[in-house]
Amino acid sequence: MQGGFVSSPIYSGVSGVVKKIDEVLLSNGSKCPAVIIESDGKGEIFEGITPPEVTDMASFISAVAQSGVVGLGGAGFPSHVKLNVKDVGQIEHVVINCAECEGYITSDTRTMLDKSDEIFEGIELLRRFFGDKRFVLGIESNKKECIDKLTPMAKEHSVEIKVLPSVYPMGGEKVLVYYTTGRVIPEGKLPLDVGAVVINCTTLTSINQYVKTGMPLVEKTVTVAGSAVNEEKNVIVPVGTSIKDLVEFCGGYKEEPQKILYGGPMMGISVCSDECPVLKNTNAILVFGKKETAAEQSGECINCGRCVSHCPMRLMPTMINSAFEKKDIDRLKKLKVTVCMECGCCSYVCPAKRPLVQTNKLAKAMLKQASAK
Amino acid sequence: MSQLITEVSPHIHDKTTVRSIMLDVIIALMPALVAGIILFGFRALLVVAVCVISSVFFEWLFELICKKKNTVGDLSAAVTGLLLGLNLPVEIELWQAIFGSAVAIIVVKQLFGGIGKNFANPAITARIIMLVTFSSGMSRWSLPLVLEGADTATSATPLAILAGVSDGQLPSVWQMLLGVRGGCIGETCIIALLIGGAYLLIKRCITWHTPVAFLGTVLVMTLALGENGLYHLLSGGVVLGAFFMATDYTTTPCTPWGKVIFGVGCGFMTVVIRMWGMYPEGVSFAILFMNILTPHIEKLTLSRPFGGAKA
Structure with a gap:
């Protein structure tokens, strides 16, 4: 149940039976009430799934709110809050964030390659409500395949492609806005204050999917990587799947895992158990073995700068x-x-x-x- | 499954460690040490070895007595000993060199809290204290072995000749670059020092700011004063100081503009002392003087955050 404006509904990624309402462990060790659903293995789609009626900005925003989509680049901020621009005249640039937020992660790369049509459908959708602004796709220079695939399509839709230096943290909003628009977001301000709206490419395709088909966010492309997992790959999983099941699907543990992360190696959160579920904003599960977790002792600052x-x-x-x-x-x-x-x-x-x-x-x-x- | 490690991000780290940086500095000083041994003979190696070993020993001993964590492994004490040794004349009494190491490690470094906490450069400060304590030994310059027949005990350094303190013929520029002149073990061979400096720059251990500002200021100021600018640049400890001592992390500013100000200040004080001071050389005093100003230079040159309003 959705409560408050800055929140988002959660939908079941499987068809099945509600077993109980219980508490599950979160990454920070606290517990959170959750609905436990036993899958019937059929993956049947609820017959009530129909496209929402979207006619104007207000109905668009409420559709986005209903879609359950949050910032899928990793931040997890409800998208309808971000897109709810009071005065669309303020917008000059719409930046589609295709910069993978961290190393290891390639889930947005999969979106660019597998759902390129939907990215542009999403852009056309935004155009309907934002008007004809400068739309720009920011893609890192090491994603040659994506750039090659998207460039002709972008031309067709009069969307600009900005090839970004492949450095971390290019996916950070302030950094990305600077590289794609040349504008500096002042401290304490948001991208909109400099006329920019930033949206992650997977977030965009998910919103597009809901508006087009009525299918809310129920599954997620997750990069599974690290030295303690047998097969490193991108997997499309229902939200709520436990890390344990996901790793099992990837051939199981190669060695005793030392550390498991939600997200990338730089900002990812280490979880206390592989019972933790894949969340909506989970774009990677990194399973680190001994190789990546050598203990390092910290010493005194030598002022190296x-x-x-x-x-x-x-x-x-x-x-x-x-x-x-x-x-x-x-x-x-x-x-x-x-x-x-x-x-x-x-x-x-x-x-x-x-x-x-x-x-x-x-x-x-x-x-x-x-x-x- | 056994307990998973839960800790704060980031979960990966750069391979560079304090030890690897110190090791790079040691590598960068090797050409100067080799040149020193070739120029001044085996005793140069002996002096440097005594300094390194005694510095490491004092670090170990102090931390043992004070029940502090042993930090000998970070190699910073070895670097201090190496720099001190290269900054001494080859004929220095060995017990005086050991005294210098004790001053550097115990008084200047450890009593202020050890690595990262000292405000003054240990090797420089120890050298200055030795200079005023053992004045005669510290200014007894030997000429390189290749200059046969010269009186090694009283030979003059180019700076002393420039200052008019001693008589003698100035060496040629080539002699200056190769280090065939009187001076400390590690300061005379400019080519060796430049190779080491280039290594530190390539390995990104240091940035160009301090050396360029330091050397540039010395050159411009001496030329403006009608002096022989090139000889001022190549003589004394300017090059050694600019690349290896004025770039010490702990005792110099970490901001780019701070480094420039620090370098300019070092160059300025060096020339002032050379022109008007009692000593013919001023590099050590200049660097120590700027060490004291470092916290204030850092405060003046705080970086402005990306998108940040003026503080």
């Missing part, structure tokens, strides 16, 4: 770290820790292996607490 020169937001993580340790609120404000998008580059490059992105997150929480007082 690598975190400073690698921060895509041009922050100074080492200074944020020391200000955080001193609980210096004023300094944290001055260092603009709130601009941090938690991409993890600072922790990645740190030669002393300091958990810098973690202290950034804690510092943000500290600031929030301080301003609440």
